[in-house]
Amino acid sequence: MYAQNSDGAKMLGLDVKEFVSQTAYEKLLCGEFKTFEDFNSFVSTKNDDANNWYTCFYFEQEKNEKTKYLIDSIFLRQ
């Protein structure tokens, strides 16, 4: 079972970041983002417009005043 949209994500307790650019996707896979803020604040450029876009589902966990973000799945948007 996996989430396909924000309603599905909510049902499974997931959150979702839509329209992740190709550049951000590659940086994410290469471990170039040190924090979720780095990933979420990444601004796409004009070169990304004609490229692929992705949807990233993730869990957010609060423990001992610290926040953990666990990526569940990444889908290529059609």
Added chain:
Amino acid sequence: MNKIIIFIIFCTFINCGSFSQNKVEFTAKKIDLPIKIFYRGNIKDSAFINLCFPKKIVYENKASTSIKLSRYNLNQNEVGINNRYYPTYKFDDSLVYAKGFRIEAFKKDSLDIYYGFRLKEHRSKLDSLLKGKTPVQKKADWLIYDIPITPQLKEWANHIITDSMMKARLNFKLHSKEKGFFYKSLDIELFED
């Protein structure tokens, strides 16, 4: 007797959950700042822009425990971030990342934000809007311009922003120890008057 005790415990849990949800309030207020246009320049006939509107968000935690504001952003759904079509920024002299923060017990404060929409507009209109203007900020290859709010600008913005875009709401994702994650939302309004 056991059933009564179980019922009382159940009611207590339900009340604790709704208590923390209802004890944090958000209200949007008008703020005297220009709108911002994100523009990439060097276009032939039309271009995508981000049109962002200023708003003061007053928040109040009436509970005796702190609540974490995990994120706040404009979107059609309360779950989800869509920075491409609904950019949201905190305003702190310039546009910065809308980072979450902890709202301490019994604290009332405010933050200034900009939220907006990705739109397509003809070059001639953009040229007239941005004529003589200097960018006030740069983000990646976006140049950001301040545009004062005038009756003509209001008319143009109300025309170009569709009803379906206006279905988006300003969503606040919150976390409390009792309730876990929960959401609050505010309807949006481009101009109050």
